[in-house]
Amino acid sequence: MTHFWLNEVVSVHTLFPGLFPDAKFANQVVTTYRLANHLNTSAFLSPRSYLCKKDELFPLDQYVEELPTNVTIHYIHVQPFKVRVGGKFAETEECPQDFLTTTTEPPYPVTTESPVIPVGHFVLQDDKGQTCLLANFGAMFRVEYDLTSQGMIRNAIYVLPANCSVSGFCGEEAVHVTLSFDTAFNLSASFSSDGKVFKLVSLSVGYVRSPDHFPDAMYPDTGDIEELTNLTLVTTDVGKSYLCKEAGVIKVGASVVLEVLELQIQPFDVKNGRFGEASECNNDIPTTNASYTVVPASSVLPTNPTTNMPTLPPPSGPTEPLQGNYTVHDAEGKVCLLADFGLQLRINYTRQNGKIATGVVNVPVNAEVSGTCSNTHSSLTLLFYDETFNLTISFAMSKNKAGSKTSHWTGLHLSFEEAPSIFPGTKRINDPRLISNTSLDLLTTSAGKSYKCNADVNTTITKDMAILVRLVHVQAFDVESGQFSASEECVQDSKGSVDKTAITVVGVILFIIALSIAVVGVVGKRKAQKMYVRLPSLLD
Template sequence: MASRLPFSSDRLFTIIFIVGLCVSATTASAGSSPPIGRFSLHEKNGRPCFLLDLSATCHVQYEKTDGTPATVSYPVPTYSQATGYCATEQYDPHASSIQLHFGDPFPTRGFNGTFALILNFQRDAPVMTHFWLNEVVSVHTLSPELFPDAKFPNKYVNTYSFGTYLSTSAFQSPRSYLCKRDKLFLLDQYVSEPPTNVTIHYIHVQPFEVQREGRFSQTEECPQDFLSTEEPPSTTTGPYTTDTPVIPVGHFVLHDDKGQACLLANFGAMFRVEYELTQGISRNATYVLPENCTLSGSCEEKIVHVTLSFDTAFNLSASFSSDGKAFKLVSLSVGYVRSSDHFPDAMYPDTSSIEELSNLTLMETDAGKSYLCKEPEVIKIGSNVTLEVLELQIQPFGVKNGSFGEANECNKDNSSTIAPPPTNASFTIVPASSLLPTNRTHTTVMPTLPPPVGPTEPLQGNYTVYDSEGKVCLLADMGLQFRINYTQQNGQIATGVVNVPVDSEVSGKCSESHTSLTLAFYDGTFNLTVSFALHEKDGDSNTYQWKGIYLLFVEVPSIFPGTQQANKPRLISNTSLDLLTTSAGKSYKCNADENVTVTKDMAILVRRVHVQPFGVESGQFSASEECAQDSNGPVDEIAIIVVGVVLFIVALCIAVIGVVGKRREKRMYIPLPSLLD
């Protein structure tokens, strides 16, 4: 009688699983995506905290015994076991992770399983309204059943990749992320193993702030889902597209503080911005300066700044200087956001950039005259922007009666064109009268960027944040000034000074234990968020504090002259501050200046602060707790006065006693003969 070989249930499970993977892999290779699995994580109380719908395929490369490479592809099964963790205040409020284990009857063993796919997510701090996939990890064992003739059978391997993937935009309420287009991840960073690639065919994910009902919140869909399947236009004929845009020639007027016209301009402008595509090639976005753009700026005796903003995401800025005898254009900048409308399929969607030219000497014109140039002028700004200006007439100084002065026409052979116009570019010029009334004017508002002069004192702004029900949840009256260290082109460390404008765009977020205030200013070039936290002791909320600061900005040369990182984005943050400690239910008030070192590269001046981030009743400040500087100041002054008065009285008493004593001496020691006389 033949003996039976031992056969464990674990072994049977593994064989069945491997067969299933092979069948699934064959199906996937036939061109169809694997089915979508639904996974979730829950808190200890059963409430869902992580939602994921996923269809993905792993492509594992391995080395065979003969030294040749091979690849095995298998899908992530819909029955995978999901483990991981959600963002918590106790652990990490900014990170969450989901680990999909499959091919192992004991998934609780974690990375010791046969296969696993791990997706780690992060969100911004301290506002926590924007999240992204920052790490993808593949775990597998080179089992002979699935990896035939492997040189290292049953070897445990994990590969991973870091980055900013599947990124959402910043919103003030919870969002989920959806993408139906294939996304390939190359997992070969910092490991000596052959690379593993993961293709995500479909993903709908919400790793933070899941609703109690366990449903996805409002969805933000990836830009790729809105693109056609056609290939992008070829750029082999040149760096420009062959579109034929209509360029309106507008008439713009800038007024000074007295309401008088201080700058006149007629011109049309077209922008060509080169950007990278997700396919690894470049394309040009082409758009024009619209007739309904917003004019802002400032006029001074020797310098004029003007900015034209449009579509909430684009601007054109120029600065002119004058020595009283003539004026000239000294700087130009173009700011833009890579929106899906204007920058389809961008590799870095919804990111912003500013390109700038400084130290220019263009359009030189005698004082009291205007500069006129009918010929198109093409200017290359930075590395990616080409600006075409046409039908230009401008006068930034000496405007009288709201009319242009005598025209100083440009010399076609000596024009200010500093980049050759594209040979295949064409456009249509539309007269201003067909779009705009000739008397169109604009009111003067705050300039897009502060002028490059010495810093002024910060003004006290009044900022209010509302909760989801429209009630006031944060009040803040304060002046803010930043002193930011930066590196100049000569390697020296310099300091840029920035005052937060009182008309900054205000937003924020409120919860029971965390509140934030966000101020965006200079057309989004600066974005500041300060966060407050409520601290509990023995179950009671005792105090709150200013805990975090998060400043995202661009090193524009007008604020950071000579910077080594011109127009590059920069982030400075500190989430472990301990400022403005106040009893719960009260507001914090301090008239004295408070200077705070945020990091080694940034300090902040807080002036005349009155803030309440929790417990705001009826939209009004509660009773205030004064800072030590304010409460000690009057006491010290009184003490000095009292001590001075006491010392004066003591000195006066000593003087009186001295005088009286001397008189007694004289009476006691009168010479005897004089008494006998």
């Protein structure tokens, strides 16, 4: 019986000052990290796959006079030999660390999800109550911190909530805005203007190493503020808004990496509470100087230079979406979300000739399903096409002024790779993309009931994406015994049934009227015949 094990970890990087401030060997290429011949990992049987949900740390040596580097692997599932036809993992053998606190496997599949980045709408008002700054964007923070274990480092990852509190001030030459959340977390930005153009001049990120976001921190509940100053970013004419849909990454201070997506912002001369004409970013992300780093998000994704990105086969089957049946379980293994529908994504992309085309993606019925549930928020995540498409649909429960509760489809987040088989002639072959909207209001239904619609639901998500939802039956809250509750029909279905009833009623009424006219005509004719009496001829 054969075994496999992890034999070597190699890392190649350059000590750029923007990422490695005050490095002794600035701009030097560090080509090799290595730890002996066999790393401290267990051997596992082949042809099985290896799964470990717990973090695994590997201290690595290097060949320059710098401190050792630590590599932490978060949630690994790997099979390097004898992979089955079809690209599926073989039987899984899990690492011992995953079973330190339990002796039995969970009753339902458990997955580790990447955080969904919500896109929020933020408004700052001046002392007169007038809107002076508008901003739409989503943000994710990666903050490096020390663990209680000596020499170990980890990244805390969290997102900017869409419901942050907004504060700051507005002036003719300067605007400062702070977005605060979770008591002690915030993101601040300062803008300046000369009356003709405005620019972003500084950023700061404040955080506290709370146990929720920074588990096992060496210095728990301590705070820091990381700053980045002397910037000249998002330069735009006053009266216009700066628009950059593409995701970008910027390093703030020594420990924070900030990822921003779907950005539109206007800090000066806002009129009628609306964005001015949009000035789109040049190539999505501007070039910056060496004191800080802003790069397209795709350039910081982990890649292997010897491995090509996967090329997806053309979507097989019918051109229309098939109805899938998707189920989400809560922490106790109970069904908490039911969704039956067919989904078709229509995504705009740019061809190599510069023209805009549309790629059509039908979500397969066998997509990998995961999600979350609570009393006020639920989500459904569908992973498909060899995990190159990740679609998350968010639901929320809200209460109106009368006190009644309703559930809504409120958000959609899609990350995917622009594969040529789905996006023929694409200019961005296999590049990652993100599309997100957190201000949707779809599939509204009363609490305790399910939403059902036989009519097609067509919705525009962003300027680059529309979605078709077919034969939908959804219940995101209050699921009992794993079954749909009584359903509320969509307006489209209700209108159809009313129209049919109206046609039937009108037909019956017209028939009665016609019959009445005929009867009246016959009776009238007979009465008229009785009234006529033949008079003798005057000639007789």
